[in-house]
Amino acid sequence: MTATLTERGTHRAQRDSVARLHGELTRNGLVTWTSGNVSERVPGEDLFVIKGSGVPYDGLSWEGITVCDLDGGVVDGVRRPSSDTDAHAYVYRHMPEVHGQVHTHSPYATAWAARAEEIPCVLTAMADEFGGAIPVGPFALIGDDSIGRGVVATLRGSRSPAVLMRNHGVFTVGASARDAVKAAVMTEDVARTVHLSRQLGEPLPISPGHVDALYARYQNVYGQ
Numbered sequence: 001m002t003a004t005l006t007e008r009g010t011h012r013a014q015r016d017s018v019a020r021l022h023g024e025l026t027r028n029g030l031v032t033w034t035s036g037n038v039s040e041r042v043p044g045e046d047l048f049v050i051k052g053s054g055v056p057y058d059g060l061s062w063e064g065i066t067v068c069d070l071d072g073g074v075v076d077g078v079r080r081p082s083s084d085t086d087a088h089a090y091v092y093r094h095m096p097e098v099h100g101q102v103h104t105h106s107p108y109a110t111a112w113a114a115r116a117e118e119i120p121c122v123l124t125a126m127a128d129e130f131g132g133a134i135p136v137g138p139f140a141l142i143g144d145d146s147i148g149r150g151v152v153a154t155l156r157g158s159r160s161p162a163v164l165m166r167n168h169g170v171f172t173v174g175a176s177a178r179d180a181v182k183a184a185v186m187t188e189d190v191a192r193t194v195h196l197s198r199q200l201g202e203p204l205p206i207s208p209g210h211v212d213a214l215y216a217r218y219q220n221v222y223g224q
Contacts, residue, residue: 010076011042015049015062021181026057028185030106030170037082040177041092041099046070048092052079072145083142090148091173095156100177102184105169108191112136113164119187119194122203127211128218129186131159139166147171159215162187 021038025031034057039050047067055064066077072089074081082088088101104110112119112134119134121127126134137154140146151171154163161183162172170187174180197203206214 008076011047011049011067012062014040014042015065015067018049018051018177019060019062019065021177022051022057022060024181024185025102025104028106028188030104030184030188031057032105036104037084037088037102038177038181039082039088039101042067043099047075048088050082050085050088052077053082055079084147086143086145087148087151087171090145091151094148094152095173097175098173100174100180102172102174102177102180103169104184104188106184106188106191108195109134109164109170109187110168111195112191113169114167116166118164119191120203121206121211122194122197123190124206124214125186126190127206127214128222129183130162130190131215132211134160134162134164134187134190137163137165137171140168142168 018038018040025036034054037051039048041048047069049065049067052064052066064079066079066081067075068081068085069075070089070093072086084103091098091101116136118136121133135154135158137150140150147165150165151163161174162170165171170184172180172183172187174183194203
């Protein structure tokens, strides 16, 4: 059952962290006005936190982030949660390995989504981050769990942390909200680069064996 929207201030540190992560969406040009959102699963509880619906990014604080259960019901907060809440809840229920999600309408990636065309793996950065092409998910209406169903159906069995939902935009997942934000930033970056490459001619694909090697190195060796 959905709780009454009353401020109680639970999970404040995590709500503050997720609020600050929204700044990465604006800094990287991934969102316009109040569109888009970041959510994160609450460790050890059947809950997640998500941006309030229509809440401006300027000055977004923990109070603009709402705590929900895994059915999308409000548990704590003074803001009605994002219109994508049911989609996020569906993903969390059906992909227990996912602990963070991001939704954007970033322009280059969304242009690919409007064409219902996957972004081919023609860059080493794509092999590193996505392990192959960025797939396209089905068309789905906003407001219930239809988008979440499409995200799960597309990403299950895929190494990609991103899906282009047809005629809509980008949804990314990760082991944390920060990981999902990174995937959203990288999705827009490679969408733009591959688009520019196609203006010069047909980009060259990377062989599956090399994609596998690049992905394994980046996921298991690269960094600290």
